[in-house]
Amino acid sequence: MTKIISGTDLANKLRAEIKEEATILQQKGIIPTLAVVLVGDNKASKSYVNSKHKACLENNINSVKIELDENISTASLLNEIEKLNNDSEVHGILVQLPLPKHIDAEQILNAVSPQKDVDGFHPINVGKLVIGEAKLIPCTPLGILEMIKSTGDEIDGKLALIIGRSNIVGKPISTLLLQNNATVITAHSKTKNLDSLLEQADIIVSCVGSAHFLTGEKKVKETVTIIDVGNNYKDGKLVGDVNLEEFMEKVAYISPVPGGVGPLTITMLMRNTLTATYDLLEK
Ligand code: NAP
Numbered sequence: 001m002t003k004i005i006s007g008t009d010l011a012n013k014l015r016a017e018i019k020e021e022a023t024i025l026q027q028k029g030i031i032p033t034l035a036v037v038l039v040g041d042n043k044a045s046k047s048y049v050n051s052k053h054k055a056c057l058e059n060n061i062n063s064v065k066i067e068l069d070e071n072i073s074t075a076s077l078l079n080e081i082e083k084l085n086n087d088s089e090v091h092g093i094l095v096q097l098p099l100p101k102h103i104d105a106e107q108i109l110n111a112v113s114p115q116k117d118v119d120g121f122h123p124i125n126v127g128k129l130v131i132g133e134a135k136l137i138p139c140t141p142l143g144i145l146e147m148i149k150s151t152g153d154e155i156d157g158k159l160a161l162i163i164g165r166s167n168i169v170g171k172p173i174s175t176l177l178l179q180n181n182a183t184v185i186t187a188h189s190k191t192k193n194l195d196s197l198l199e200q201a202d203i204i205v206s207c208v209g210s211a212h213f214l215t216g217e218k219k220v221k222e223t224v225t226i227i228d229v230g231n232n233y234k235d236g237k238l239v240g241d242v243n244l245e246e247f248m249e250k251v252a253y254i255s256p257v258p259g260g261v262g263p264l265t266i267t268m269l270m271r272n273t274l275t276a277t278y279d280l281l282e283k
Helices: 007-027 043-058 074-086 105-111 123-130 139-150 170-179 194-200 261-282
Strands: 033-039 062-068 092-095 159-163 183-187 203-206 225-228 232-234 237-239
Touching (some): 033 043, 033 074, 074 092, 074 105, 092 261, 123 170, 139 225
Parallel strands (some): 159 183, 159 203
Antiparallel strands (some): 232 237
16 A cells, blocks of 8 residues: 655654754753845745745744845845854854846855855755765755655665756755665666666655656556655646656555645754754854
8 A cells, every 4th residue: 555655744743843942942042043045026935935934933943034135246145144154143044045146146155154054055064965974964855864764664775766966956865865875876867767767766756847757657666665856837736746646556655746845845944953053052
């Protein structure tokens, strides 16, 4: 029987743990604080920032929104980041992407203190992830790992097929699974014989960004776990990379869209804010 991995349920469980930890910190007079920097009026970005803000406040994490004018210069934005880097009451900093075209996004992301980089995108944190020493790891891959672990199946020695090699999802989840002793294959648009890789995989993570890229015609193991990271729109509806209905009763575990990886991404942002808070307290 196929079991659905509910990201919503898992996120609720993890959020309860986060809230408890944040409450204990607050009782000690430490207020874990996330600063989210939003430049301009992008509607989708505003909505993402509001969701993050709401989730933080619901879980006893302080959230500060820094809303800046669309026309701000790179130099002024760097100045804002520097102020947050030096503010001892701010533990985590997130710069909402995309930034307006005239801003050098790479320069901005690299200016965030690696200790406060709750997105895990700073090159220092990327490097630490590769050598297995990262504390702040990108949120979506962290959430995917939690989902895989939630099945209770061993990861050790499993063949994990990651489809997609982006810096924000594909590469970091490949690295995390390798560190968890999976044998990892990272596929991409130039990969040949994807169908034969799908047949061999014990874990499949699809982060392609193409609606119903994986259909039930694909042959997969009955014991496979499929994590669907895709967020795509088809006929006005949010759908994943995987046609879930067509895999029901053919696989062991599968995550849905919506209600899968999505709710875990914000949860891991809060987890990273606590990690950054603990780390800064140790210094
Ligand atoms: P991306 O940067 O566009 O990367 C897509 C990857 O898929 C690329 O590596 C690409 O290969 C590969 N690909 C494209 N066509 C392929 C094919 N036919 N066969 C095999 N691989 C193929 O996307 P992303 O930023 O990683 O995001 C992927 C999806 O996840 C999107 O739908 C996004 O919205 C979603 N997402 C969800 C969350 C969440 O919180 N739920 C967070 C982040 C992203 P090449 O490298 O060769 O081009």
